Amino acid sequence: MQGCSTTGRGAKGVRSACPEAERSRAGGRRGEAEKRMSEQEKKETTGGPRPEEKLLADRRAHMDAVKAKGIDPWGGRHDGTASIGPIVAAYEEGREVSVAGRITGRRQFGKANFLDLRDWTGKIQLYVKKDIVGDAAMELFNLLDLGDLIGVKGKLFKTKTGETTVEVMEFRVLTKSLRPLPEKWHGLQNVEIRYRQRYLDLISNPEVMETFRKRSLIVSEWRRWLSERGFIEVETPMMQPIPGGAAAKPFTTHHNALDMQLYMRIAPELYLKRLLVGGMEKVFEINRNFRNEGISPRHNPEFTMCELYWAYSDYNGMMELTEGLLMHLSRLTSTTGRVPFDGREFDFTPPWPRKKYLDLFQEKAGFDWFDHEKVVAKARELKLEVGKRPHEAIANDVWEHLVEADLSGPVFVIDFPVELSPLTKRSAADNRVVERFELYIANMEIANAYTELNDPIEQRERFERQITAKEEGMERIDEDFLVAQEHGMPPAGGIGIGVDRVVMLLTDSKSIRDVILFPLMRNLE
RNA sequence: GAGGGCGUAGCUCAGCUGGUAGAGCAACAGCCUUUUAAGCUGUGGGUCCUGGGUUCGAUCCCCAGCGCCCUCACCA
Numbered sequence: 001m002q003g004c005s006t007t008g009r010g011a012k013g014v015r016s017a018c019p020e021a022e023r024s025r026a027g028g029r030r031g032e033a034e035k036r037m038s039e040q041e042k043k044e045t046t047g048g049p050r051p052e053e054k055l056l057a058d059r060r061a062h063m064d065a066v067k068a069k070g071i072d073p074w075g076g077r078h079d080g081t082a083s084i085g086p087i088v089a090a091y092e093e094g095r096e097v098s099v100a101g102r103i104t105g106r107r108q109f110g111k112a113n114f115l116d117l118r119d120w121t122g123k124i125q126l127y128v129k130k131d132i133v134g135d136a137a138m139e140l141f142n143l144l145d146l147g148d149l150i151g152v153k154g155k156l157f158k159t160k161t162g163e164t165t166v167e168v169m170e171f172r173v174l175t176k177s178l179r180p181l182p183e184k185w186h187g188l189q190n191v192e193i194r195y196r197q198r199y200l201d202l203i204s205n206p207e208v209m210e211t212f213r214k215r216s217l218i219v220s221e222w223r224r225w226l227s228e229r230g231f232i233e234v235e236t237p238m239m240q241p242i243p244g245g246a247a248a249k250p251f252t253t254h255h256n257a258l259d260m261q262l263y264m265r266i267a268p269e270l271y272l273k274r275l276l277v278g279g280m281e282k283v284f285e286i287n288r289n290f291r292n293e294g295i296s297p298r299h300n301p302e303f304t305m306c307e308l309y310w311a312y313s314d315y316n317g318m319m320e321l322t323e324g325l326l327m328h329l330s331r332l333t334s335t336t337g338r339v340p341f342d343g344r345e346f347d348f349t350p351p352w353p354r355k356k357y358l359d360l361f362q363e364k365a366g367f368d369w370f371d372h373e374k375v376v377a378k379a380r381e382l383k384l385e386v387g388k389r390p391h392e393a394i395a396n397d398v399w400e401h402l403v404e405a406d407l408s409g410p411v412f413v414i415d416f417p418v419e420l421s422p423l424t425k426r427s428a429a430d431n432r433v434v435e436r437f438e439l440y441i442a443n444m445e446i447a448n449a450y451t452e453l454n455d456p457i458e459q460r461e462r463f464e465r466q467i468t469a470k471e472e473g474m475e476r477i478d479e480d481f482l483v484a485q486e487h488g489m490p491p492a493g494g495i496g497i498g499v500d501r502v503v504m505l506l507t508d509s510k511s512i513r514d515v516i517l518f519p520l521m522r523n524l525e
Numbered sequence: 526g527a528g529g530g531c532g533u534a535g536c537u538c539a540g541c542u543g544g545u546a547g548a549g550c551a552a553c554a555g556c557c558u559u560u561u562a563a564g565c566u567g568u569g570g571g572u573c574c575u576g577g578g579u580u581c582g583a584u585c586c587c588c589a590g591c592g593c594c595c596u597c598a599c600c601a
Contacts, residue, residue: 056535058553109558113558114563181551185562186537190537498601522593
């Protein structure tokens, strides 16, 4: 789509139009334009790339004309009095201001000109009148295009219709734009271009800028909140010799000098636990993880997770921490604690219900999760894959089909069967389950937490069992991690929270791609 | 990986039952010194995603491919 402007489009159709356009636009700069024209003709006759489209040629002609006036079209430093948003908010008649931004609108009315100037805090109208700026400046003004960046000095006033406006006394070209902007009223709607050329999305859709500002605010406040409670942030390896801490397919890579096979991490868990052994009692990491799995509105191959460990706590501590953190973050976008998402509303006010995994299953299915015969029968009825898969895998599939649709939440699903959770400590009260919860909000899994297994003997047994079960991403046991644990890892609560998904909830974004600036796209060509 | 939808001017979109395409914005030339999706007059702009096929004739029908979106599967 986008590429067609630069790929082999036939030159025939544009041949006559383009040099014609150059000529008519050149004005006082005939020499420049004719030089460019002859270059294009040369390209054509030698069978080179097609000439530029007229729209681009016009803009280049403007750029050339600016240069011809001895002015650098790429500007330089501009000191402003303030950002546009605050200036408009604190209007003061006659105040002298200096602002910079992108021209996003232009209305010519006789010898009066109105421009819309936008920076990332807001929009303000400019009023440019020949009587004020003078003939020379008007000549330069007429070379401006939508999308150009300019700096302006002038006085504030309000027009008849009450719009805050800068009466421009002087202006500077800060950057000429050589390509046209998307449509001013509808913005950029093409989803593919929005993701591939996010800068255009940010320029023409203000709510997109707003979403990513909110993301930044959420993440920085997230860090601050944890830091206030004594947690320290660390960075552990993203390139790991053995990928662990989750069940997912890793990306592979290679280090040349060490001739070493490496994996992009699927989770930081095993390294953060080494830090628990080392005595970091409250530790977290907010960073990227990479999983070589499918892509969906809720899954991007690289995604951001907050993983956190708290020595001497447990999964109950994690639930309280999660409620507190998310309630706090929800206040950044909604004062009430009720979060609007996808046409529904979710009340983040703690405490949130806690429901046992096995109870939820019993309620929905009408029989016991461990009842192999009935589970298999139900799975077949639901047309789920049965094959030779272990009981827990089939039963968990059935659970997801029957229960997940009801988890509008926020709700903690607690106490999972041991078989589903290799890194989790068994419940003292019920030997069949582990102390684990998953947090669901809007039917999305938002967080996953454990009372961490710190018995190195049992840990080894569970790893070995996983390997014989041929689970993906578990081809080798991380011996180094087990050695660390044998030195003594404190009992601890641990949690992983999906940062992108929390941002989705708090910004009412239906797709994870709307909260990731550059989501993964297939290569063109 | 499977199923469904979409791909038309720089952008946003029309285009009937097959007769080689239109509008608005943007661009260009004019008119207008408080407009604001400014207005009015005029002009230019298209590999109808790509490649085959059917047909006298394909943006439209058929086949294959590419890209994006949605649902499902894997996963968080």
